[in-house]
Structures are given as structure tokens and as C-alpha cells.
Amino acid sequence: MKLYDYPPAPNPRRVRIFLAEKGIEVPTEAVDLRQGAQLSEAFRRINPQCVVPYLVLDDGTGISESIAICRYFEALQPDPPLFGKTPLEQALVEMWSRRAEFEGLLAVADALRNSAPAFKNRALPGHDDYEQIPALVERGQRRTKRFFDVLEERLAHSTFLAGDFFSVADITAFVTVDFAGWIKLTLPETHINARRWYETVRARPSASA
Amino acid sequence: MKLYDYPPAPNPRRVRIFLAEKGIEVPTEAVDLRQGAQLSEAFRRINPQCVVPYLVLDDGTGISESIAICRYFEALQPDPPLFGKTPLEQALVEMWSRRAEFEGLLAVADALRNSAPAFKNRALPGHDDYEQIPALVERGQRRTKRFFDVLEERLAHSTFLAGDFFSVADITAFVTVDFAGWIKLTLPETHINARRWYETVRARPSASA
Incomplete structure (x- = not known):
């Protein structure tokens, strides 16, 4: 899998902090939002929504929305729980x-x-x-x-x-x-x-x- | 528990449809948003956020946000699953x-x-x-x-x-x-x-x- 990321922006940071809390490492690729790279033809082919963070699974399925990406990892690896237990x-x-x-x-x-x-x-x-x-x-x-x-x-x-x-x-x-x-x-x-x-x-x- | 509701508004409707899908009945009380009842002194004491839907549990704990209320019931009664399984x-x-x-x-x-x-x-x-x-x-x-x-x-x-x-x-x-x-x-x-x-x-x- 690969996480499309942009280090200075707040939403990708939420996902990176979440993954660090879980101890999960995911390969990332930076999309330079400052240069408008999310609107490039190349990135549109990856995510027509033109947003990051964006997670692409090995079978090609794409997941946008920071919290949706976090939930995916919460379900894969429940510990430590970051969405509550009871x-x-x-x-x-x-x-x-x-x-x-x-x-x-x-x-x-x-x-x-x-x-x-x-x-x-x-x-x-x-x-x-x-x-x-x-x-x-x-x-x-x-x-x-x-x-x-x-x-x-x-x-x-x-x-x-x-x-x-x-x-x-x-x-x-x-x-x-x-x-x-x-x-x-x-x-x-x-x-x-x-x-x-x-x-x-x-x-x-x-x-x- | 009690669900503060307002039938014509879209957010309370999301919760009512969710509960109907689960087959769960919860006592409701209407808060007349058209008359500004959510801003009344009486309702402010119940929910200082002044929004509905709002769920109050028997111990007095309040839950706002439609999807938070839905998640509560999903966790209490997982079937039928409405937030996905895998x-x-x-x-x-x-x-x-x-x-x-x-x-x-x-x-x-x-x-x-x-x-x-x-x-x-x-x-x-x-x-x-x-x-x-x-x-x-x-x-x-x-x-x-x-x-x-x-x-x-x-x-x-x-x-x-x-x-x-x-x-x-x-x-x-x-x-x-x-x-x-x-x-x-x-x-x-x-x-x-x-x-x-x-x-x-x-x-x-x-x-x-």
C-alpha cells in the first residue's frame, strides 16, 4: 500500500500521528500541494478527487478522508484503541x-x-x-x-x-x-x-x- | 434514555432512519427548531450546545452529533451492521x-x-x-x-x-x-x-x- 501525503498540511499530519501511535509504518509519497501537484494530470489519475491524504491498497482500492484511513488501520490493528472501546x-x-x-x-x-x-x-x-x-x-x-x-x-x-x-x-x-x-x-x-x-x-x- | 428530536430537520431524520433499520425504539421529545426552542433556557440546561439530535442516557451523559449517536447504537447492537464489517x-x-x-x-x-x-x-x-x-x-x-x-x-x-x-x-x-x-x-x-x-x-x- 501507499499513503499519499504532504508533510506541512494538517490532514495528512492527523494520519501520520495516528499511525505513529499504532506503531504502523506505511510507505508514503509526497504530493506538493503548494505547487498544486494534487491537480496535476498524473495525480488526477490516482485520485480524481484531488485530495490528500489518500491511501491506495495493493489491489488498487483508494481511500480518501483522513478519518476513513485511520479507521481502516484501527480495524486492522485494534491496539492501542484510538476510537474508544465501550x-x-x-x-x-x-x-x-x-x-x-x-x-x-x-x-x-x-x-x-x-x-x-x-x-x-x-x-x-x-x-x-x-x-x-x-x-x-x-x-x-x-x-x-x-x-x-x-x-x-x-x-x-x-x-x-x-x-x-x-x-x-x-x-x-x-x-x-x-x-x-x-x-x-x-x-x-x-x-x-x-x-x-x-x-x-x-x-x-x-x-x- | 431520551432522544431530543425535531421531525422535519435532516439530522434527526438520519438518526431515526438508523434506529428504524436496527429495529430499536427510543423515547423521543421534539424540540421545535422553527420556534427557536433549542435556544431556550430550558433546553440550554439540557444541551448547552443547543443542537438536536441529542441523546441523553439514563445516567445523564449527553451525546450530540448524529453519527456519534448512531455509533453508540451500532456498538450496543451490531446487527444489522450499518458501519461495515471488514x-x-x-x-x-x-x-x-x-x-x-x-x-x-x-x-x-x-x-x-x-x-x-x-x-x-x-x-x-x-x-x-x-x-x-x-x-x-x-x-x-x-x-x-x-x-x-x-x-x-x-x-x-x-x-x-x-x-x-x-x-x-x-x-x-x-x-x-x-x-x-x-x-x-x-x-x-x-x-x-x-x-x-x-x-x-x-x-x-x-x-x-
């Missing part, structure tokens, strides 16, 4: 994964992609071009700050997002906090619980994956 | 679920919530108010049509979205096609494979849940 744990991991994505990762992406010149006509990832919408910049910044508050509220009562165990929800939220640096937003000094959690996650060997 | 099936269900949400459901929601007077200052669901952004209306319509093309392309080669088995990905996509009717978009006559799939899903008893 029904309630599984539900809370799913809930916090989604909240981290919708309220955090997508908010930062909106603020960045609708303002940075490098994303002109690329306000959304994928095959089609979409113009930047300036109103999404301020909204994305506001939502990112609100997400930091959500993290602080939750982590004042919980070691990790889904409970007292590390999960894929923490990976997404951690990557989101770093990604927010691209729009010059950081966890406020006042958010002591979120900062304690951030440092805990950053200290894991997987964080440098 | 690792590859699980990955493809996750991938198509997410594509149906990001490329379909969220696109329709953007077009609707940024135009309809009923959603003034409510461009996004949840606790906080967000102004409507007119540029998201046309983008949402364009993305919805593109999603119909994605469905047609996929369903020309596959009985259901994730393969030859019905899954939660089909539930999301089916609900999205009906939801698109709210912005006056329907599967084009030319999309014969998507229409065949739509009629197959609509014929299931769960579709009326």
Missing part, C-alpha cells in the same frame, strides 16, 4: 472528533483559505475551484476562538477530550491548535486546562510524526 | 459518510441557511449566532449539483455508496437528496443510477421514520 467511549470519541473538525479544523481552514493569496480560487480543497469569500475569514477566526473556549471548558473536567484516555479526537484537536498558528491564533494564557492538555499531547513521541 | 468496508463507509456530509449535506445547509429569512443570524447551527453570507448561497447550490454528479458516478458502479451493502452512508446521502428539495434542487433525469439508488432506499420501511 459503546459510550466510541460515541464520545466520534462526538469529540466531529466537534474538533467542524468547530475547529474547518473554522481555521475557512479563515486561512479565504484570505491567503496562495489559496486564490481554492477556498475549498478538491477537484473544483471555488472563489475566496472574504466574510468567511472573520467568521473562521471567531469560530476558532470559540473552539478554544470549548476545549478549555471540556478539558477543565476531563484529561483528554473523550474521557481519561487518549483518542483520535485529541489528534484532530491538537493538529487544529497548531494549524491555528497559520492564522496567528494561539490558545490564550487564561486557558490553563487546554494548555495543560496541549503540552501533554505534544510530549507524546507521535506529535513529531 | 476493515475495508468500515473504511469505505466512513469515507462515503463523510463525502455525503461535507460535499452534500453541508452544501445544501449552506445554500438554505444563508438565504432563508427563517435563518437570519442563524447561518450555522449551535449556541452562537452567525450572520448569513450571501456568497454561500450560490456556492452551496453549485456544490449540491456537483454532489449529485458524484452520486451518479459512484452509483453507476456500485449498488450502494460503500459497496453492495446498505450503510449509514446511504442514509446520509438519501436524507441529503430530500433536503436538497428545500433549495429546489432534485436529482436530474439524466442521473439514472442515482435515481435507481434513491428509489431503492426510499422503498425501505425505514425511509418514513
